[in-house]
Amino acid sequence: xxxxxxxxxxxxxxxxxxxxxxxxxxxxxxxxxxxxxxxxxxxxxxxxxxxxxxxxxxxxxxxxxxxxxxxxxxxxxxxxxxxxxxxxxxxxxxxxxxxxxxxxxxxxxxxxxxxxxxxxxxxxxxxxxxxxxxxxxxxxxxxxxxxxxxxxxxxxxxxxxxxxxxxxxxxxxxxxxxxxxxxxxxxxxxxxxxxxxxxxxxxxxxxxxxxxxxxxxxxxxxxxxxxxxxxxxxxxxxxxxxxxxxxxxxxxxxxxxxxxxxxxxxxxxxxxxxxxxxxxxxxxxxxxxxxxxxxxxxxxxxxxxxxxxxxxxxxxxxxxxxxxxxxxxxxxxxxxxxxxxxxxxxxxxxxxxxxxxxxxxxxxxxxxxxxxxxx
Amino acid sequence: xxxxxxxxxxxxxxxxxxxxxxxxxxxxxxxxxxxxxxxxxxxxxxxxxxxxxxxxxxxxxxxxxxxxxxxxxxxxxxxxxxxxxxxxxxxxxxxxxxxxxxxxxxxxxxxxxxxxxxxxxxxxxxxxxxxxxxxxxxxxxxxxxxxxxxxxxxxxxxxxxxxxxxxxxxxxxxxxxxxxxxxxxxxxxxxxxxxxxxxxxxxxxxxxxxxxxxxxxxxxxxxxxxxxxxxxxxxxxxxxxxxxxxxxxxxxxxxxxxxxxxxxxxxxxxxxxxxxxxxxxxxxxxxxxxxxxxxxxxxxxxxxxxxxxxxxxxxxxxxxxxxxxxxxxxxxxxxxxxxxxxxxxxxxxxxxxxxxxxxxxxxxxxxxxxxxxxxxxxxxxxxxxxxx
Ligand SMILES: Cc1cc2nc3c(=O)[nH]c(=O)nc-3n(C[C@H](O)[C@H](O)[C@H](O)COP(=O)(O)OP(=O)(O)OC[C@H]3O[C@@H](n4cnc5c(N)ncnc54)[C@H](O)[C@@H]3O)c2cc1C
Numbered sequence: 001x002x003x004x005x006x007x008x009x010x011x012x013x014x015x016x017x018x019x020x021x022x023x024x025x026x027x028x029x030x031x032x033x034x035x036x037x038x039x040x041x042x043x044x045x046x047x048x049x050x051x052x053x054x055x056x057x058x059x060x061x062x063x064x065x066x067x068x069x070x071x072x073x074x075x076x077x078x079x080x081x082x083x084x085x086x087x088x089x090x091x092x093x094x095x096x097x098x099x100x101x102x103x104x105x106x107x108x109x110x111x112x113x114x115x116x117x118x119x120x121x122x123x124x125x126x127x128x129x130x131x132x133x134x135x136x137x138x139x140x141x142x143x144x145x146x147x148x149x150x151x152x153x154x155x156x157x158x159x160x161x162x163x164x165x166x167x168x169x170x171x172x173x174x175x176x177x178x179x180x181x182x183x184x185x186x187x188x189x190x191x192x193x194x195x196x197x198x199x200x201x202x203x204x205x206x207x208x209x210x211x212x213x214x215x216x217x218x219x220x221x222x223x224x225x226x227x228x229x230x231x232x233x234x235x236x237x238x239x240x241x242x243x244x245x246x247x248x249x250x251x252x253x254x255x256x257x258x259x260x261x262x263x264x265x266x267x268x269x270x271x272x273x274x275x276x277x278x279x280x281x282x283x284x285x286x287x288x289x290x291x292x293x294x295x296x297x298x299x300x301x302x303x304x305x306x307x308x309x310x311x312x313x314x315x316x317x318x319x320x321x322x323x324x325x326x327x328x329x330x331x332x333x334x335x336x337x338x339x340x341x342x343x344x345x346x347x348x349x350x351x352x353x354x355x356x357x358x359x360x361x362x363x364x365x366x367x368x369x370x371x372x373x374x375x
Numbered sequence: 376x377x378x379x380x381x382x383x384x385x386x387x388x389x390x391x392x393x394x395x396x397x398x399x400x401x402x403x404x405x406x407x408x409x410x411x412x413x414x415x416x417x418x419x420x421x422x423x424x425x426x427x428x429x430x431x432x433x434x435x436x437x438x439x440x441x442x443x444x445x446x447x448x449x450x451x452x453x454x455x456x457x458x459x460x461x462x463x464x465x466x467x468x469x470x471x472x473x474x475x476x477x478x479x480x481x482x483x484x485x486x487x488x489x490x491x492x493x494x495x496x497x498x499x500x501x502x503x504x505x506x507x508x509x510x511x512x513x514x515x516x517x518x519x520x521x522x523x524x525x526x527x528x529x530x531x532x533x534x535x536x537x538x539x540x541x542x543x544x545x546x547x548x549x550x551x552x553x554x555x556x557x558x559x560x561x562x563x564x565x566x567x568x569x570x571x572x573x574x575x576x577x578x579x580x581x582x583x584x585x586x587x588x589x590x591x592x593x594x595x596x597x598x599x600x601x602x603x604x605x606x607x608x609x610x611x612x613x614x615x616x617x618x619x620x621x622x623x624x625x626x627x628x629x630x631x632x633x634x635x636x637x638x639x640x641x642x643x644x645x646x647x648x649x650x651x652x653x654x655x656x657x658x659x660x661x662x663x664x665x666x667x668x669x670x671x672x673x674x675x676x677x678x679x680x681x682x683x684x685x686x687x688x689x690x691x692x693x694x695x696x697x698x699x700x701x702x703x704x705x706x707x708x709x710x711x712x713x714x715x716x717x718x719x720x721x722x723x724x725x726x727x728x729x730x731x732x733x734x735x736x737x738x739x740x741x742x743x744x745x746x747x748x749x750x751x752x753x754x755x756x757x758x759x760x761x762x763x
Contacts, residue, residue, distance in 0.1 A: 001378050001380070001672070001679070002679075003669070004376065005376070257758050261760060268761070274747070274763060277760045277763070278750045278751075278754065280754055281693075281753035284690070285693050289694070292670045293665060293669060296669050366654070366662075367655065367658070373658070373661065375637070375654060375657060
């Protein structure tokens, strides 16, 4: 038994951490988040050279052929540094094509995605914000020999920088009659609209279609055949976001512990007072705990798929419930300095809110735990 | 990451399963899992599964950490009763004697602990020193080849039934730090000068007691470790029970039982489980319990790799404390008026077990170091914040 990381994964973590410390310290995060793109093309290209953009792409198609346990190592470190990047969206797009794509589709898209030349994302949600098959209502109608899309997808992460969208659409009345379509940003009938959100280190928005024609070669796998993959995308998306939440909450926590050791009031470091040290201990307990739950869920993706839904729901519910509270507590423990734009803790607070509903909030996932546990 | 067992571990697991098929007659439904079945106790003893992690030389089973985990998990899955009956002897007295005891002490005490011949009790806390244990004042003075003990202990669990006590006394009152000058003695409870006065707890149990010592003479050969080494003996004793880090079977059983209660109960005429709030709260408990199990696996992995554990066990202790209180309270609350009824009432739900639990959580929550003390441990030893 080894419920820990391999030597390669430990090295990978060091590498990512150094990359982020050197190339993207908080000052840089702030700069990037003020740009229109909200990401650094330079960083992205380097990530391509390091093999990270193709982390989940099979080796046969130019990727590293690694899995979600490896990805979580990257994501934890990215979360810690609030590193702005379409890595999650891109990895999910790669994952979808690798799982469901035909040989031709994989040949056509995966090498370009693996190298980072193209950026991918997934467009799953609609206005109802429901992260399950029932939430997919946008119809793709058969017109002649192609499908036609009319309408919009909401809350599409990295909608502004993606070249390629994996779009979930309804192709029949039964719940599981859903398909995934590959849509090129350059297609004429496609437009995007970036929307303002609380967290400037992330981008998302609308993806709109006006009578878009999707030829059958751009249906991922078979028409009506994407239900399982979409379910796995929801689950793996939750794995990715929760992994980032580990890093970002550890980052916020470390910043606050450090502050508590150094800020003197009433002649003592404030960390000597239990009103300060006990909340910090409680946060440690919560982070350790959803971390263990998440590690197990990430392992399940490949090794025990039948347990994935339950295990990721336990992790994401726990994280979504506790992390935003940590964001608030960490800020409060800083006093007024925490309220300033200049101080970094506020960036973590915003991130904690961003992550909460992504791929399901606590109520959604606790409900799913209950129904999977048949109570 | 992998959860694979080696070939030997699989063989061991199969051996345990076979044993359970052959020998498990009665499942325990009491949460402590005590067995009063002499035949079972004899058989698991013959297998050397009592004290399974202890070295073979002293009569233990020499099991690896993984084998200990497997044994406990298999036993828990089948709801088998506990292995061995001498609680504190198996939990910390035995391990302390193995680490610090003389050959004579090992020969004298270890076999009896394994056989469950009698109970041990633990004389640490005093009226004025609970969380601040290291300040203890119960006095031991060496006179010839005997320590003469005077003072008082309190909250001593099982003292009314125990044959022996592991006792901490102060043998030196003039030391630089309070952790010095403490000595550990093994005391026969029949020694003249010991008086035990049971204390009734709020649930009606009489398991702990005050213990008074008046000129109690303890032979020097019953000192455990060196004079003044008592604190080290205690710390290592309390750090014991490593393979149980991941053990959450009692909580898992309680969760199942909570679901059953909620399934059967109605409130104002409606089935309780139809209330999403109820279901979510149960799922919330499930997440905590599963997190404890997986935290434990992570910490076990560290141990197997030989990495030192800091005070990570406090993480699960805090979870356990919260769950003990919250699960019982949750059930009592959702059962409404019937939830208040105790054993003997016609309206009691399942013999009043939830209201009973809601009165007995201090066993776990206060008994092994309070939640605030666990938070201090995490904040100071893991996060490096200043001591208060
Ligand atoms: C069921 C049960 C069985 C027990 N069995 C035994 C036994 O067999 N042998 C034995 O020796 N003892 C036993 N104990 C005693 C137990 O170890 C002590 O009760 C425990 O260590 C707390 O000590 P105390 O009760 O004196 O409380 P105190 O230490 O007086 O604490 C009172 C309150 O103050 C808080 N507090 C104390 N210090 C701090 C601090 N520094 N920071 C923040 N908060 C603080 C505590 O958290 C607690 O809430 C048992 C207790 C119980 C309830």
